[in-house]
Amino acid sequence: MTTPAAPLSILHVVRQFLPNRGGLEDFVANLAREQARLGHGVRVLTLDRLFSQPDRRLPARERLEGIDIERIPFFGSHRYPIAPSAFRHLGDADIVHVHAIDFFFDAFALARPLHRRPMVATTHGGFFHTSAHSRLKKLWFEGPTRLSVRGYAEIVACSESDARMFEGITPDGVEVIQNGVDLEKFAGAASAEPRRALLTIGRFAHNKRLDRLLATLRALNADGAGWRLRIVGVPSDVSAEALTAEIDRMGLTGAVTLHTGLDVPAIRDLIGQSSLFVSASQYEGFGIALIEALSAGLVPVAHPNDAFAWLAQRHPSIALCDFSDAEAAAGAIRSAYAQLENGEIARGAEDLSDYRWSTIAARYVAVYEGALAETGHGLTASAA
The missing domain is CATH 3.40.50.2000 (Glycogen Phosphorylase B;)
Known part of the structure; x- marks a missing residue:
């Protein structure tokens, strides 16, 4: 992997974030921390209310766990929260990384001719987590989502199943980068003795x-x-x-x-x-x-x-x-x-090194470099 000539200013956009906890929130938090450790400037843009606590408004700006967070108001359903003020928070972002397929994904793609920022999106399962409203979801996927993907320099799938789903609507193909995992957080924590x-x-x-x-x-x-x-x-x-x-x-x-x-x-x-x-x-x-x-x-x-x-x-x-x-x-x-x-399972023997955040963060920086080069927004050190 080549190294950028200068640190990047990265804006992550995700509908729910800290202090909320979940797979999507943890993914963005870990990626942001690792990218900051590598020397990049990192911010997270998210909504100002948690879906689980809709009456509690969170601070517009906050730093949690070493991450700079900016929060904006929204209206509408938590399934498709609408936040028109998102574009005011682009700041000096060299790259915009949108997480999941929702209003942010569609809105940033629609407005790309105006903001002209290179963009990358990670699928995180799309919106097919349940079979509810499956016909409407399929129509939306084949219509607005198919149009929106064209606004992104790279669509990244976090699993092979996501890749299969999005390859049919993504003209330039999909890159698979599996999710990173904090392998130290719970390392070896299970009970030493078998328990029911x-x-x-x-x-x-x-x-x-x-x-x-x-x-x-x-x-x-x-x-x-x-x-x-x-x-x-x-x-x-x-x-x-x-x-x-x-x-x-x-x-x-x-x-x-x-x-x-x-x-x-x-x-x-x-x-x-x-x-x-x-x-x-x-x-x-x-x-x-x-x-x-x-x-x-x-x-x-x-x-x-x-x-x-x-x-x-x-x-x-x-x-x-x-x-x-x-x-x-x-x-x-x-x-x-x-x-x-009976001792037939060797706990802790699995090789999980491919999921380390250092590996995943490096792969995403390479994707960002490609997006910047594709849109003519920057050169890598190797190309300079």
């Missing part, structure tokens, strides 16, 4: 199918085996109250604990009380939580969505099972636990 304790981490969202995890736990405990499930995350289109009510309705009050708003040390403590990571998610843009689970030494048992199936081909300790069948899923979990008890 399951952990899942992620948004409380319909596509995560937490209802199927609860049904699986009920099947696991039908014989009184005493399995426990810890659900860690933040409310999204499923509220904590609704989830608690479902836990009570299924008679799992003593076996399931719900944890929201935890910091990293608190999550690490919960991992230390667990042996297996479980996910019934029907759709994932990549699967950061699963890689974090591997780094922690948890044994993953996951639903075979495209992202998890792709990861399972590369990491043999990931067990796949169909969580729509609670009895079969319970059997897969029992089998994984038995292998763990």
